[in-house]
Amino acid sequence: MKKEYSKDILEEIGKKFPDAVVKIHAPRRTYIRIPRDKVPALAEFLFKDKGCRLSIATGIDTRDGIEILYHFSLDESGTYYNIKTIIPKDDPQIKSIAPFLPAAEWIEREIHELFGVDFIGHPNLIPLLTAETWPENLYPLRRDYANEHKDLKLKKKM
Amino acid sequence: MASAKLWGLKKSPWVFHLAAASCNNCDIEILDVLTPRWDVERFGIVLVGSPRHADALLVTGVINRKSLPRVIEVYKQTPKPCLVIGVGTCTCDNHMFDGSYNVVGPYDKYIPVDVYIPGCPPKPEAIIMGVVKALQRL
Amino acid sequence: MNIVVLLFNLIVFPGFLFTAVVGLFITWVDRKVTARIHWRVGPPWFQPYADFLKLLIKETMIPEGSSRILYLAGPLIGIVSMSILAVMLFRMNFNPGMTFVGDLIVIIYLLAMPPLGIILGGSASKNPLAGVGASREMTQYFAYELPFLIAIAIVIIKANGSIRLGEIIMAQQGQGPFLYSISGVIAGIVILLATQAKLSFVPFDIPEAEQEIMAGPYVEYSGVALAMFKVTRAMMYLLMPLFLITVLWGGFANWWAILKALLIIVLIVLIKNTNPRIRIDQALKFFWIGLGVLSIIGLVLAFNGL
Numbered sequence: 338m339k340k341e342y343s344k345d346i347l348e349e350i351g352k353k354f355p356d357a358v359v360k361i362h363a364p365r366r367t368y369i370r371i372p373r374d375k376v377p378a379l380a381e382f383l384f385k386d387k388g389c390r391l392s393i394a395t396g397i398d399t400r401d402g403i404e405i406l407y408h409f410s411l412d413e414s415g416t417y418y419n420i421k422t423i424i425p426k427d428d429p430q431i432k433s434i435a436p437f438l439p440a441a442e443w444i445e446r447e448i449h450e451l452f453g454v455d456f457i458g459h460p461n462l463i464p465l466l467t468a469e470t471w472p473e474n475l476y477p478l479r480r481d482y483a484n485e486h487k488d489l490k491l492k493k494k495m
Numbered sequence: 496m497a498s499a500k501l502w503g504l505k506k507s508p509w510v511f512h513l514a515a516a517s518c519n520n521c522d523i524e525i526l527d528v529l530t531p532r533w534d535v536e537r538f539g540i541v542l543v544g545s546p547r548h549a550d551a552l553l554v555t556g557v558i559n560r561k562s563l564p565r566v567i568e569v570y571k572q573t574p575k576p577c578l579v580i581g582v583g584t585c586t587c588d589n590h591m592f593d594g595s596y597n598v599v600g601p602y603d604k605y606i607p608v609d610v611y612i613p614g615c616p617p618k619p620e621a622i623i624m625g626v627v628k629a630l631q632r633l
Numbered sequence: 634m635n636i637v638v639l640l641f642n643l644i645v646f647p648g649f650l651f652t653a654v655v656g657l658f659i660t661w662v663d664r665k666v667t668a669r670i671h672w673r674v675g676p677p678w679f680q681p682y683a684d685f686l687k688l689l690i691k692e693t694m695i696p697e698g699s700s701r702i703l704y705l706a707g708p709l710i711g712i713v714s715m716s717i718l719a720v721m722l723f724r725m726n727f728n729p730g731m732t733f734v735g736d737l738i739v740i741i742y743l744l745a746m747p748p749l750g751i752i753l754g755g756s757a758s759k760n761p762l763a764g765v766g767a768s769r770e771m772t773q774y775f776a777y778e779l780p781f782l783i784a785i786a787i788v789i790i791k792a793n794g795s796i797r798l799g800e801i802i803m804a805q806q807g808q809g810p811f812l813y814s815i816s817g818v819i820a821g822i823v824i825l826l827a828t829q830a831k832l833s834f835v836p837f838d839i840p841e842a843e844q845e846i847m848a849g850p851y852v853e854y855s856g857v858a859l860a861m862f863k864v865t866r867a868m869m870y871l872l873m874p875l876f877l878i879t880v881l882w883g884g885f886a887n888w889w890a891i892l893k894a895l896l897i898i899v900l901i902v903l904i905k906n907t908n909p910r911i912r913i914d915q916a917l918k919f920f921w922i923g924l925g926v927l928s929i930i931g932l933v934l935a936f937n938g939l
Contacts, residue, residue, distance in 0.1 A: 467597070468560035477596040503686030506679070534673040536664070539680055545848040547694065547855040550687070574691040574855045 342367050342416050346387060354379060365416045368406075373422045373431050376407070380434045383409045383418060392417070394444045396452050398480050402426050403452055407434070407441075424454060433459040451478040504550065505630050507539035508578070511549035515566045517556025520616040521583035525553055528619040535623065551578040551626065554608075557585040557592050558599050570606045578629050581611045582622060590615065647723040648716040656867030657681040659898060663870075666902045681867070685860055693856035699759045707754025708858050711865035714746035718872055725798045726884045732799025740798070740876070741785065747865050748774045748831070751840070754862075755850025766849030769913055770840040776920040777830040777837075783928035784823040787816050788880045790935045802884040810883035815939050819931030821881055823924055825897070828873045829904060830920070832866060836908040837916060874898060 341364045350357055350369060357379070358370040371379055383389045389409040396405050407420040424431055433456035435442045443465060445456045450464040453476040464471070476482060514522050528535060529542055543549055546569050558566060570579070581602055584590040592598050602608050609632065612625035642648055660681050668675025695704055718740060724731055748770055755767030791811050792801045811817040830837040841849035851862060874897040878885050882893055911919070 466561070471560065482596070500686050500690040503683045503688075504690060506683035507687050531671045531673040534668075534675075536668065536676050537674055539676060539683060543848070545852045547853055548848065548851070548859065550691075572694075574694060576690070 340365060340415050342418075343411075343414065346411075346418070350379070350382070353382065365414075366419065367417070368419045368421050370421045373424055376420060376422055377432050377434050379420055380407060380409075381437060383420075384438055387411065389418060391438055391440045394441065394448065396448045396454070396478070398426075398452065398478065399423075403429060403454060405431070405448065405454070429454045430457055431455075432457050435459050450476075452476055453479065501633065504576070505633055507541075508550045508626070508630060509541050509543045509548055510551045510553050510626075511543055511546050511573070512553045513546075513555075513566065513569055515554060515556045515562040516559035517583070517585065521555040521585075524616040524619060524622065525555070525582060528622050533619050533623065538627070540626070546573045549573055549577065551580055551629070553580050553582055554586060554602060555582045557589050558602060558605070560597050560599055563599055563605065566602075567605055578610075578633075579606055579608045580625060580629055581608050582617060582625070584613045584615050587611045587613055642720050642724075643716055647719050649712065649719075652715065652719045652868045652871055653864050656864070656869075656871040657685065659870050660867050662898065663902050663905075666899065667906055670906050685864065688860035688863070689857060691856040693858055694853075696759045696853050699757050699853075703753055703757035705858060707750045707757065708854075708861035708865065710750035710753070711747035712861055712868070714743045715865060715868040715872060718743045719868070721798075722872065722875055722879060726802065726879060726886050729799035729802045729884075732797040735796055736798050737785065737789070737796045737801070741782070744831070744876075745774075745778075747869060750865070751850050751862075754854065754858075755840075758850075758853035760852050762846045762848075763850050763852045765846050766840045766852070770850060772913055773830060773837065773839055773916060776917045777827045780823045780920055780924040780928045781827040783925070783932060784820040784827075785880070787820045787928070787931050787935045790932070791816065798879065801880060805883045810881065812881045812883075816931040816935040817881055819927055819934070821877070823928050823931070824877050824881070825900065826920075826924060828877070829901060830916070831873065832869055832901075834901065834905045836904075836911050838910060839913050839916060842910060870898075874901075 342361065347359055347367065351359065354371060354375055356372060356375070360368045360370070362368055369379070380391075384391065389411050392408040392410045394405060394407045396403060398404075402423045402425045404421065404423050409418045409420070410416070411418065422431065429452070431454060433441070433445055435445055435456070436458055442459070442461065445459055446462060446465040448454055449456060449459075449462055450467055453474075456462060467477075512522070512525055527533070529540075546552070552570065552573060554566070556562075579602070581587065585592065586602050586608075588601055589598055610625050610629040612621055614621055617625075644650065658681070661676070661678055664680065665675045695701055721736065721740060721743075725736070751770050752767045752774075755763040755770065788801065788811060789796055791814075792804045795801065795804075805811060812821055833839075833841050841851070846852075851859065854862065874894045875885060875890075877897060878890055878893050884890075885894070
């Protein structure tokens with residue numbers, strides 16, 4: 338198979354989800370930006386109908402809100418189709434894709450404990466990596482965490 | 496008789512490898528040291544599977560909030576007298592992770608360390624030299 | 634029997650001290666040959682003695698909630714039984730007239746004591762890994778004991794039905810060692826592989842699998858108790874080849890016996906270094922079906938005089 342994104346898949350996505358914005362970043366990586374309530378449907382389409390595999394999910398705190406990227410990989414051609422959503426910070430909720438995609442269970446737990454995003458419908462939303470004594474409502478990877486606890490940062494020893 | 500037993504401790508240190516939240520680079524270098532190319536069995540060094548059999552703890556990695564109680568527990572389970580050897584710069588002063596939200600400081604604050612081996616990761620020759628220096632301090 | 638001579642035999646020569654020192658030397662030979670196979674240099678000659686001395690200065694920690702007596706009795710059973718076995722073997726070989734009825738059965742019972750000590754010690758440490766190791770040791774003991782007993786039966790038949798060790802040795806001096814016949818070779822192979830399993834060497838080091846259950850039944854042992862376990866294994870390393878020479882190769886009352894023992898030890902080391910570890914169910918099938926059938930064939934051949 339040719340090592341490039343497949344135009345048929347992108348056309349199908351354009352037909353099924355009219356409010357998706359497709360950006361072709363490189364011959365083997367495309368970003369599909371979509372509002373947050375359509376994410377489970379698009380993920381199911383990529384996973385079940387096209388046979389993609391969930392590689393990882395990443396999160397970052399930007400000025401517009403918390404942006405979550407799901408990286409789906411089509412293994413035969415070596416291409417990546419990434420789903421991008423932006424979640425507003427005063428209402429951090431999104432529907433979880435773990436009920437039909439068990440691979441997303443742990444990474445959604447990690448995004449929940451480090452960013453504070455609530456995944457609705459997740460079977461087991463408990464912290465994964467932080468210590469057992471870490472306080473509940475402290476989300477370390479948000480931008481305001483660094484500003485609040487700036488005084489607690491130790492000086493770098495040379 | 497005491498000097499004979501101390502001679503025994505110098506000539507046959509059994510090591511146990513404990514990795515607390517490391518990036519695993521130092522662990523790969525420790526694995527390299529135990530291969531036939533550097534042949535550390537000449538000094539009597541053997542890798543054992545249980546901390547109760549160990550004389551020297553080779554610790555790697557920066558201490559996390561989550562791994563701190565477990566590292567202290569393993570140190571308590573090692574029968575004394577034992578050596579603690581910190582491999583890698585992360586054990587000395589947290590290297591590049593200093594100031595992060597999850598890092599609780601160098602190993603010195605919690606368990607007594609005998610020798611630090613700096614390097615990211617240290618070469619196998621450096622690790623052997625560090626272990627020999629720790630043995631000479633006995 | 635003079636009680637002083639008996640105690641001297643039991644503790645110094647050829648009982649505990651002599652067997653322990655020579656056994657530890659044999660473990661050094663093992664490590665040196667292994668190192669040469671790996672193209673490296675290997676430890677110096679005093680290494681096992683340094684290990685033993687070092688273990689004496691470490692503190693012995695007893696797990697909370699375990700039974701003290703059983704925890705400390707596990708290593709002791711092995712040492713006591715191996716010392717008695719050493720005395721018996723050396724005495725029978727150097728004057729075969731001192732034998733009594735059924736002493737071969739006593740030797741088989743004594744050889745069953747060290748695995749019993751390991752199982753006792755492993756079950757008494759309050760650790761699930763030690764429990765798994767102890768149960769694997771039990772299963773492996775049942776596996777290799779069956780063909781081992783049939784091989785002993787072959788030896789008994791070839792010695793015209795007597796179960797005295799002295800008469801077995803004298804019969805070999807009369808008609809030539811039992812090893813120089815087909816059923817003798819079969820019995821030799823079976824006893825050699827049973828030795829490999831008894832000493833917990835690869836491919837049968839299932840109870841002590843380092844990558845799976847840390848150290849098996851020895852997980853919670855440290856200090857003097859661990860030193861006793863290691864010395865027990867060193868003593869078995871000397872006494873099992875000597876037992877094989879006694880029942881199959883004409884006894885060791887002459888100087889050729891040193892070469893014969895070295896040959897058996899090198900064979901054990903070679904098998905140790907060229908094989909991976911097998912699973913416990915594969916070990917059971919190997920011993921009961923593979924070696925069991927082989928030893929029954931040997932039994933039938935021995936009946937017909939071959």
